[in-house]
Amino acid sequence: MLKIYGRANSINVRRVLWMADEIGIKYEREDWGRGYRPTDDPEFRKINPVGVVPVIDDGDFRLRESNTIVRYLAEKHGRTDLYPKDLKTRATIESWMDWSSTDFANGMRPVFHALVVKNPAFANQVEAGVKEWATQMKVLDQHLTAAGPYVMGKSFTIADIPVGLVVNRWFAIPFAKPEFKAVAAYYDLLTERPAYRAHGRNGMP
Ligand SMILES: N[C@@H](CCC(=O)N[C@@H](CS)C(=O)NCC(=O)O)C(=O)O
Missing domain, CATH: 3.40.30.10 (Glutaredoxin)
Structure with missing residues (x-):
């Protein structure tokens, strides 16, 4: 196993x-x-x-x-529905996954460590973190508005996994945040998936 x-x-x-x-x-x-x-x-x-x-x-x-x-x-497991073989589609999925671990997460990290882990080393980085995170959230919001409802368009793919988890933290951590309508709709759309309810939107930031 x-x-x-x-x-x-x-x-x-x-x-x-x-x-x-x-x-x-x-x-x-x-x-x-x-x-x-x-x-x-x-x-x-x-x-x-x-x-x-x-x-x-x-x-x-x-x-x-x-x-x-x-x-x-x-x-x-042969899940070409989630990770298609087409070179350019695959590369685009990977670019969103890489972005989720880098630019998209850079602002999230200090906010999470300050407000959730309560690590005092991050206490004075919240404002800058929120600003950076919101900048990237806007990128996602504009993308989803133009080409959603999922990151890759009509279908759920593995690109939505790292992106969806950062989105969960955005909504699950209490701080003053700008509204992103397409991201909010995306959060609800992902919530239809049992595996996201188990490991993403499960009450934990
Ligand atoms: N690039 C790695 C990063 C892994 C990583 O940073 N993991 C964190 C938890 S999210 C960790 O192990 N932290 C140390 C700990 O939990 O003690 C990956 O994506 O797997």
């Missing part, structure tokens, strides 16, 4: 859990990371020398990096 290492409240682990449930793969999960056994534990460093979750064991194959794991699972 697929094994997933990582705490279920990590945004990166949630990508893998959502994907596994989205395509109906059975898995077992072991808690590692903040609040559980630490990822600098030598036992975990043997699993992932980088010291972050998630990691999977798929039989004798070990893999790290959440977006890579999502793509691996899509490919392995």
Whole structure:
């Protein structure tokens, strides 16, 4: 059975859990990371020398990096509906996934650590973080307005997994935020999916 290492409240682990449930793969999960056994534990460093979750064991194959794991699972299980073979479509999906881990998450990170984790080191970064996050949220809002309702248009794809989890944090963390109508509609649309309700919009930022 697929094994997933990582705490279920990590945004990166949630990508893998959502994907596994989205395509109906059975898995077992072991808690590692903040609040559980630490990822600098030598036992975990043997699993992932980088010291972050998630990691999977798929039989004798070990893999790290959440977006890579999502793509691996899509490919392995033949889900070309979620990750089409067409080169340009695939590259566009990957560009949204990369954006979710970089530009889209850059503003989110300090806001989350200040307001949810309550790490005082981030306390004075909230205003700048919200500003940066809102700038990227506007990019998504304009994109969804022009080419939605999903990131890739008419159909749900794996691009929606990392994007949808950042969107959940936007709505689930209480702070004064501008309104983005297309993103709000997207949040509700994703909520129709049981796997998103389990691992995305599940009450946890
Ligand atoms: N690029 C990595 C980033 C993984 C990452 O930053 N994971 C965080 C949790 S979201 C982590 O392991 N933090 C240490 C901890 O939880 O103790 C991925 O996408 O898998």
